[in-house]
Amino acid sequence: MKQVAAIFVKDARRFWPEIAISVLLLAMFVLLYPVTWQHNSMVAETFSVSFTMGEGGRGFLAACLVVLVPVSWLVLIARVVHCERLVGDTQFWLTRPYEWPKLLAAKTIFLAAFLYLPFAVAQCALLIEAGFHPIAYAGPLCLNLLLVTVFLILPAVSLSVLTRGFARLMLVLLGFVVIFIVVSVIAAYFPSEGSGWTPDLISGEIGFVILLGGCAAAVWMMYARRRLRAGWIAFGGALLLLWGMSWADPDRAVMDRFFPSQRGGSAEVIEISYAAEGLRQPLSRDARDKDELEVSVPITSSVLQSDHAVVPEALRVTMEGPDGKRWQSHWQKFESAYFLPGSNASSFHFFMPRRVYEQWKSASIGLNVEFALVSAKQTLQRTVALPDRDFAVDGFGLCTPWSWYAKRREYSAITCRSAMRQPLLTYVTAPWVVDSCANPGSKTGDAMIGSAWAGDLDTASAQLGITSVWSTPLNFSNVWVMQANSHPRVICPGSPVVFRQFRRQERIRAQMRVADFRLPEVMSAEQMSATY
Amino acid sequence: MSFAIVTRTLTKRFGRSVALDSVNIEVPAGSIYALVGPNGAGKTSLIKVLMNIFGPTAGTAEIQGLDSTRLRGEAFQRIGYVSENQEMPDWMTVGELLRYYRSFYPGWDVELEAQLVSQFDLPLDRKLKHLSRGVRVKAALASSLAYRPTLLVLDEPFSGLDPLVRDELIEGLLDRAEETTIFLSSHDLAEIESFSSHVGFLENGRLLFQEEMASLAGRFREITVTLNKPGSVPAVIPASWLQVEASDSVVRFVESRFVPVQSQKDIASVFSGAHEVNVDPMTLRSIFLAIAKNGRGRATASSAGKKLEGVDA
Numbered sequence: 001m002k003q004v005a006a007i008f009v010k011d012a013r014r015f016w017p018e019i020a021i022s023v024l025l026l027a028m029f030v031l032l033y034p035v036t037w038q039h040n041s042m043v044a045e046t047f048s049v050s051f052t053m054g055e056g057g058r059g060f061l062a063a064c065l066v067v068l069v070p071v072s073w074l075v076l077i078a079r080v081v082h083c084e085r086l087v088g089d090t091q092f093w094l095t096r097p098y099e100w101p102k103l104l105a106a107k108t109i110f111l112a113a114f115l116y117l118p119f120a121v122a123q124c125a126l127l128i129e130a131g132f133h134p135i136a137y138a139g140p141l142c143l144n145l146l147l148v149t150v151f152l153i154l155p156a157v158s159l160s161v162l163t164r165g166f167a168r169l170m171l172v173l174l175g176f177v178v179i180f181i182v183v184s185v186i187a188a189y190f191p192s193e194g195s196g197w198t199p200d201l202i203s204g205e206i207g208f209v210i211l212l213g214g215c216a217a218a219v220w221m222m223y224a225r226r227r228l229r230a231g232w233i234a235f236g237g238a239l240l241l242l243w244g245m246s247w248a249d250p251d252r253a254v255m256d257r258f259f260p261s262q263r264g265g266s267a268e269v270i271e272i273s274y275a276a277e278g279l280r281q282p283l284s285r286d287a288r289d290k291d292e293l294e295v296s297v298p299i300t301s302s303v304l305q306s307d308h309a310v311v312p313e314a315l316r317v318t319m320e321g322p323d324g325k326r327w328q329s330h331w332q333k334f335e336s337a338y339f340l341p342g343s344n345a346s347s348f349h350f351f352m353p354r355r356v357y358e359q360w361k362s363a364s365i366g367l368n369v370e371f372a373l374v375s376a377k378q379t380l381q382r383t384v385a386l387p388d389r390d391f392a393v394d395g396f397g398l399c400t401p402w403s404w405y406a407k408r409r410e411y412s413a414i415t416c417r418s419a420m421r422q423p424l425l426t427y428v429t430a431p432w433v434v435d436s437c438a439n440p441g442s443k444t445g446d447a448m449i450g451s452a453w454a455g456d457l458d459t460a461s462a463q464l465g466i467t468s469v470w471s472t473p474l475n476f477s478n479v480w481v482m483q484a485n486s487h488p489r490v491i492c493p494g495s496p497v498v499f500r501q502f503r504r505q506e507r508i509r510a511q512m513r514v515a516d517f518r519l520p521e522v523m524s525a526e527q528m529s530a531t532y
Numbered sequence: 533m534s535f536a537i538v539t540r541t542l543t544k545r546f547g548r549s550v551a552l553d554s555v556n557i558e559v560p561a562g563s564i565y566a567l568v569g570p571n572g573a574g575k576t577s578l579i580k581v582l583m584n585i586f587g588p589t590a591g592t593a594e595i596q597g598l599d600s601t602r603l604r605g606e607a608f609q610r611i612g613y614v615s616e617n618q619e620m621p622d623w624m625t626v627g628e629l630l631r632y633y634r635s636f637y638p639g640w641d642v643e644l645e646a647q648l649v650s651q652f653d654l655p656l657d658r659k660l661k662h663l664s665r666g667v668r669v670k671a672a673l674a675s676s677l678a679y680r681p682t683l684l685v686l687d688e689p690f691s692g693l694d695p696l697v698r699d700e701l702i703e704g705l706l707d708r709a710e711e712t713t714i715f716l717s718s719h720d721l722a723e724i725e726s727f728s729s730h731v732g733f734l735e736n737g738r739l740l741f742q743e744e745m746a747s748l749a750g751r752f753r754e755i756t757v758t759l760n761k762p763g764s765v766p767a768v769i770p771a772s773w774l775q776v777e778a779s780d781s782v783v784r785f786v787e788s789r790f791v792p793v794q795s796q797k798d799i800a801s802v803f804s805g806a807h808e809v810n811v812d813p814m815t816l817r818s819i820f821l822a823i824a825k826n827g828r829g830r831a832t833a834s835s836a837g838k839k840l841e842g843v844d845a
Contacts, residue, residue, distance in 0.1 A: 006635040014623060083621075089585045092620050095613035097636045099605035 003099065007106035011080050012114070018079050019114045022072040026118050029069055029466070030125045032062040037130065037417050037471045038400075066466055073115055074156045078169050080110050081160035086222040088164055100223045111153070116145060123468035130469040131390065131398045132419040140420035140462035147464040150208060154215035158235045161222040176239075196330030198251040199313040199372065201258045206250060207242055214238020255314075255331060259372040262508040269375045269506075270310045270339060274367075274514045275300040280345070282520045284357070293357050293522060296349040297369075299512065303341045307378040309427065309502050310339040311457060312371050317350045319517075320366035327356045331372065338453050340427070357519055367517035371510045374457055376425060376502035386414075386430070388493045396423045396455075396499050397472070403437070403490065410436040412490040414474045414497070416454070420462040422470050423455035423501075430497040432478060432489035450476030450491065457504040534561045535594075536683050536713035537582060542591035544577050544737075551577035553737040554591065559715050559730070564705075566724040566745075567717040568820065569734035575717035576615075578734065579687045582715075583613055596683055609637050612676030612712075614669065615687035620660050626671050627656035630678065637679035648674040651704055666697035673701060677708055684708075686716035690723050702727060725816040733820065740823065745816075752819045753790040757783045757799060758808040770798050774826040786814070786822040 012019070035058045084093045084103060093103075123141055124134035134141065163169040217234035221227045262269055276282060280298040287294045303310050312334040319327045332350050339346075348369070382393050390400050397418030404411055414430075416423070432448045452474040463470070480486050491497070537559035544552040551574045559565040567575050580586045582593050584603040593600035598607055621629065630649075634640045649656065652670040660668060669689060676684060684705070690698045705714060706727055718724050724731070725745075732742035759781040769776055772789035783803065787795055790811070799809055814822070 002635050006632060010621075010632055014621075089580055090615070090617055090619045092618055094585050095583050095608055095611070095618075096633070097605055097608040 003097075003102045004106045004109065007084075007098075007103060008109050008113075011083060011106065011110050014083060015076065015079055015114075018072075018076045022069075022076050022114065023118050025065060025069050025072050026122045029062065029065040030122045030129070032058055032065060033126060033467055033469075034129050035059050035062050037415065037469065069466055070152055073152065075166070076115060077111065077153065077156045078160045078163075078166045080107055081157060082163075082165050085164055086161050086226055087228055104219075104223045115153070119148070120145065126468045127419055130417050130419070131392075132469070137419050137468070141468065143460070143462040144420060144465060144468065147462065148466075150212050150215075151464055154212065154219070158215040158218040158231075161219055162228065162231050162235060196249065196252070197314060197333040198249055198255060198331045201251040201254055203245055203249070203251050207245060210238050210241045210245075214241070252331060255372060259507045259509040262510055268304055269308065269508055270304060270373060270510055271302045272369075272371060272510050272512045273300050274298070274512060274517075275345065280347070282517075284520045284522045286522065286524075287351050289351070291354055292351045293354055294349050294351055295357075295519065296347050297367075298345070298347045301339045301344045301346065303339050303344075305375075306341050308341060308505070309376045309378070309425070311374045311376060311425070312337055312339070312348070313374060314372040315348055315350060316370045316372075317352070318368040318370075319352075319356070319360065320368075321360045322363045322365065325359075327352070334371065336453075338425075338427070357522075361519045361521075364516045364518060367514040369512045369514075371512070373508050373510055375505045375508055376457060377505045378500050379424075379503045380499075380501045382499040382501075384497045384499070386491060386493050386495045386497050393499050395501055396426055399474075401491070401493070409487055410438070410490050411488050412437070412492070414476075414491065416472045416474065418455075418470050418472065420465075420468055420470075421458070421460065422463065423472060424459070425453070425455045425457050425502045427500045427502070428452045428454060428474050428476075428497065429500075430476060430491045431495050432476075433492050433495070434481060434489055437490055437492035448478060448489065450478050450489070452476045455501075457502070459504065535559055536561045536563075536596055537565075537594070537715060539578075539582075539593040540591055542578070542581065542593050543589045544574075544581055544586060545589045550737050552581065552588075555734070555737070555739045557732060557739060557742060559713060561713050562710075563729045564709060564714040564727055565716070565730040565732065566728035567715065567732050567734055568721055568724065569717075569719065570824075571719055573719075573734040574737040575719075575734055576617075576687055577737075579615070579685055579715075579717060583611075583685060609639065609679065610682045612679075612681035612684040613687075614672045614676050614685075614689050616669075616689065616691045617687075618672065620668065620672065622661035623659060625657050625659050626654050626663070629660065629671065630656075630675055633675050633678075640679045642678075644680065645674070645678040648677055648704065651707075652700060666693045669693065670697065670701060670704075673704060677704070680708070681712055683713045683715065686714065688717055688719070690718065690720065698723060721817040721820055722815075731816070733823070735824075748819065749813065749816070751788060751790050752814045752822070753787045753795070754812045754814050754818065755785055755787050755795075755799065756810040756812070757785075757803050757806045758810075759783065759803060760805040760807050763803075763805070766802055769802055774822050786819075786826075787811075788822075 084098070084107075085091055120141065123144070127134045127137060159169050159172060163172055214234050214237060218231040218238075221231040221234055275298050277298075282298065283296040284293050285296075301310070314331045315334050316331050317329040321327075329350060329352060334348055337346055337348075348371075350369075380395055382396070384391055384393060386401055388401060390398055392398050393416070397416045399414050399416040402411075402413045402415065414428075429449050429451045432450050434448070454472045454474060476491070479488050481489060535558050537557060539555055539557045541554040541556060542552055543550070543554055555574075555578060557567075557578075567578065569575055577586070581588050582595055582600055584600050587601055595603055595607075596610065603611075621632075624632065626649075630645055634642070634645075648654075652667075652674055654667065654671055654674060655663070660671065663671065673686075673689070686705075689701060693701070702723075709727075716724065716728075728745050730742065731745050731748060733740040762781045763778065763783070765776050765778045765783065769785075772787060774786040774788055776783065776785040778784075789795075795811075796809070799806060
């Protein structure tokens with residue numbers, strides 16, 4: 001213990017400037033980050049603008065600190081590890097009675113005292129600032145510390161134990177960036193077999209284990225044995241495996257198991273059918289990858305069970321040409337969409353190789369689409385008469401109503417914040433008022449309802465983050481009155497705002513078959529802009 | 533006899549390069565063993581293997597009865613190591629360095645530390661990075677003597693030091709020689725000749741011989757034979773004669789197995805017409821030069837771990 005204490009005190013004395021800078025950045029982050037909760041923009045796209053400009057630079061500084069705090073940690077970790085560096089043969093400590101478990105313990109205590117403790121305090125301070133009680137989130141706080149450890153701290157420690165000094169560490173990082181760019185450029189020259197995407201089913205857990213195992217093995221190899229080659233094999237092997245996973249995509253292999261076909265009859269959750277009528281017709285256009293086309297197909301979906309929502313995650317397209325040939329896509333992402341009970345008119349799009357399109361573009365083909373869906377059941381509903389100050393929504397978070405004037409027009413918005421993670425998937429509705437809330441003639445626009453989706457279906461108690469408070473703007477639909485003199489609708493104090501929260505119930509697969517499908521003509525960018 | 537260091541066919545390779553080739557060394561406990569050899573001979577590699585900074589490729593090394601590959605942690609409480617190219621925590625002052633090391637050694641002698649500081653005239657309040665090379669080495673040596681190690685390993689400790697500092701260091705070492713085995717490497721023969729009790733010669737990774745210094749000095753003589761008339765080097769000469777040179781009526785050579793009566797007989801049998809024979813003792817430097825010039829690499833130790841009785845011409 002005497003040795004551990006001696007090394008710890010020595011490091012603390014040696015690196016007080018690095019410690020001071022790291023803690024100072026964290027303190028600035030705690031002071032400035034709450035600025036980002038006060039965004040009052042009405043749509044997410046403008047959020048970043050208000051974020052960077054609207055707060056007089058404070059928001060921009062807060063955004064910079066999200067990067068600077070981990071960078072200061074990297075510097076602190078590298079400096080303290082390199083103080084008794086493990087690579088080389090001329091270090092003073094190699095021939096002194098250092099015991100590696102004590103050396104490692106001293107470094108761990110150093111990080112606990114000057115990295116983890118300030119970080120935990122900062123997280124608690126942010127929770128308190130946001131209106132949450134930190135004790136109630138002890139478990140999620142610990143989980144976030146674990147995630148930060150595995151995804152940020154351990155890789156930084158591993159790189160530090162495998163390098164001679166900070167300059168060498170930065171060169172290695174630069175090397176990784178160069179390799180990534182070179183591989184990406186080379187990959188772009190190979191013909192694409194079509195865009196692929198699968199939801200995270202097992203790759204997240206596998207990646208977590210690989211990263212944890214690889215980093216822990218590298219740290220152990222170096223401290224216990226000082227085996228540089230073995231350390232690099234462990235760490236580099238973990239990185240290669242992670243990189244290989246992005247190519248091999250283990251999630252694809254388990255899609256069938258995780259998304260079984262939905263049972264028929266009363267257990268059926270959703271019906272999806274092809275719905276080309278009137279102006280809603282299939283469209284084709286150039287994709288970013290010149291070898292691909294993006295095809296959009298109109299559909300109608302009906303969620304058959306009340307109190308349920310269905311979230312489509314991925315789709316796979318199979319086409320059968322008149323010549324009997326068959327083409328099947330990889331699983332592709334179904335861009336953010338949510339289906340509620342009743343009939344929903346929407347569309348999906350997919351990417352296909354241009355060569356396949358050219359082959360069948362004027363023919364009648366069979367189209368079979370498989371949808372990987374998540375069925376979510378409504379678990380709670382809260383109705384809040386919108387107050388004029390902060391209000392709490394159980395299970396969702398704390399929300400702030402905003403109203404302001406700009407260019408003689410009244411605007412309103414609601415932003416919410418939740419502790420340690422995004423809220424669970426929640427559907428929020430509120431009645432719009434066409435004119436100003438101050439105008440006695442205003443009325444709740446004849447059932448004109450604004451709706452917004454927030455959160456996700458992940459059920460983990462914490463999500464990886466430097467911040468412990470997640471901010472969620474509610475981007476309601478139907479904001480604008482579409483007239484010649486368009487103006488925004490507003491939500492007035494006292495209006496009933498309804499929060500419906502959903503939890504994942506099951507993963508299912510639905511199919512849609514179109515016997516006589518014709519691939520539409522490819523529209524140029526000019527045609528697209530003329531159409532829309 | 534107990535040995536502080538024993539190696540058996542110790543071999544170290546770096547890729548295809550052989551740094552140590554089947555080295556067998558025995559360092560008697562309590563001795564001052566000087567490992568000498570030219571630059572690149574493998575002295576530092578040998579010391580680093582002994583200190584478990586490198587692992588051996590083959591063979592074994594025992595340090596105070598402990599396999600060198602297990603040498604770590606507590607074992608270094610009895611071993612001191614000072615190297616010319618060893619990094620130090622430069623940001624510390626000398627005083628901080630000594631205070632820091634105290635917690636690592638249960639046997640740290642604070643009085644001895646003060647004595648060493650005084651003897652070496654160490655500036656306690658100056659940072660190591662601001663010290664001259666000589667003072668740094670003195671600080672390193674003080675920090676390696678204050679816990680009374682039973683084995684002190686020094687890798688080229690005097691390299692590049694001025695004579696005054698070198699003498700101070702040697703004096704400091706000799707003051708503690710009774711309680712410590714000292715194993716040091718050097719390529720400067722003159723500096724170790726005065727105080728070493730044993731010497732080993734390493735060249736191209738091979739140990740050419742190892743021997744007690746007194747024995748080595750006793751059996752090497754430079755012999756000058758003056759003949760009655762000019763002559764040449766005879767075709768058959770004893771194997772122990774090295775660097776035989778003839779000039780007019782004078783023949784010079786180095787006798788590597790000098791035994792007064794026997795050597796006289798040998799000279800008389802080879803040079804029957806000799807009318808004067810001068811026998812001069814040799815410095816360590818002269819002995820090594822004679823060995824080296826007599827065909828580098830051809831001279832080998834007679835057998836592993838045994839004292840070399842002579843070298844083959």
